[in-house]
Amino acid sequence: MLEVQGLRKVYDGHGRRVEAIADLTFTVGGGEFACVVGPSGCGKTTLLRCIAGLLPPTSGQVRVAGEPIAVVFQEYGRSLFPWLRVAQNVELPLKAAKMPRAQRQRQVDEALAAVGLADAHDAYPWQLSGGMQQRVAIARAIAYGPSVLLMDEPFAAVDAQTRADLEDLIRSVWQRLGVTLLFVTHDIDESVYLGQRVIVLSSAPTRVVENIVIDLPGERDQLTTRADPRFAELRARIYAHIKKLPSQRAEHGSTHDLSR
Numbered sequence: 001m002l003e004v005q006g007l008r009k010v011y012d013g014h015g016r017r018v019e020a021i022a023d024l025t026f027t028v029g030g031g032e033f034a035c036v037v038g039p040s041g042c043g044k045t046t047l048l049r050c051i052a053g054l055l056p057p058t059s060g061q062v063r064v065a066g067e068p069i070a071v072v073f074q075e076y077g078r079s080l081f082p083w084l085r086v087a088q089n090v091e092l093p094l095k096a097a098k099m100p101r102a103q104r105q106r107q108v109d110e111a112l113a114a115v116g117l118a119d120a121h122d123a124y125p126w127q128l129s130g131g132m133q134q135r136v137a138i139a140r141a142i143a144y145g146p147s148v149l150l151m152d153e154p155f156a157a158v159d160a161q162t163r164a165d166l167e168d169l170i171r172s173v174w175q176r177l178g179v180t181l182l183f184v185t186h187d188i189d190e191s192v193y194l195g196q197r198v199i200v201l202s203s204a205p206t207r208v209v210e211n212i213v214i215d216l217p218g219e220r221d222q223l224t225t226r227a228d229p230r231f232a233e234l235r236a237r238i239y240a241h242i243k244k245l246p247s248q249r250a251e252h253g254s255t256h257d258l259s260r
């Protein structure tokens with residue numbers, strides 16, 4: 001279980017003070033798949049970094065029952081080591097945890113099989129497509145056996161077809177492993193397709209605008225789920241919330257398609 005209580009984060013330094021997170025409180029149940037969606041620059045990455053312990057909150061608390069936590073970032077290209085083979089990349093955190101070699105190998109094998117890369121052990125990351133590299137990053141995260149998996153816009157940098165495949169992959173990995181999953185995205189459709197619940201955030205300084213249960217059938221697929229009238233209702237409801245929110249980036253003169 002993951003509990004965020006009264007979380008606030010203010011960046012203060014170099015003469016610039018930014019209140020990124022005003023006040024966030026929510027809970028993700030054990031084994032639940034929750035998505036966080038919000039406008040660009042609203043503080044989603046800041047939230048994940050606070051939960052992962054990579055950034056100290058200004059105030060409030062994050063409680064995680066059952067360590068460890070693993071994080072998958074958007075930029076798989078920068079998170080994999082190009083001089084290490086796929087299996088070595090996946091093994092790295094297990095080595096750091098001083099896991100015995102035989103157990104390491106078993107967990108690496110299982111993780112690569114779970115993401116459909118059982119035959120890519122000896123490849124280098126740069127020999128793989130973007131989608132396959134992101135699978136390696138997912139394998140590395142799950143090899144460690146985390147009870148909580150945090151994902152920060154992990155599919156934002158791949159093409160639409162690969163993205164759909166990765167969405168289905170992550171749902172099957174989640175169902176298989178029973179991890180608690182918090183998935184950050186700015187893509188409303190993706191949040192509805194993936195999650196059992198969607199937490200909608202306001203623009204920065206961010207707060208929870210709505211916490212919506214996604215009451216779509218548990219078995220999802222790209223065609224029937226997205227064609228379900230309930231899917232359209234849920235996405236419209238979230239879209240209406242987000243459209244009302246001013247985007248942080250608007251000040252830089254760019255607009256963002258939040259609906260894909």
Ligand SMILES: Nc1ncnc2c1ncn2[C@@H]1O[C@H](COP(=O)(O)OP(=O)(O)OP(=O)(O)O)[C@@H](O)[C@H]1O
Nearest residue numbers: 011018020039040041042043044045046047186204
């Ligand atoms: N290290 C930092 N120092 C100062 N301000 C920061 C820092 N990191 C983020 N911010 C500011 O905090 C706010 C939230 O940023 P954050 O990256 O968490 O948002 P986001 O929702 O993840 O953005 P995006 O949708 O672009 O991924 C923004 O105004 C940003 O400029």
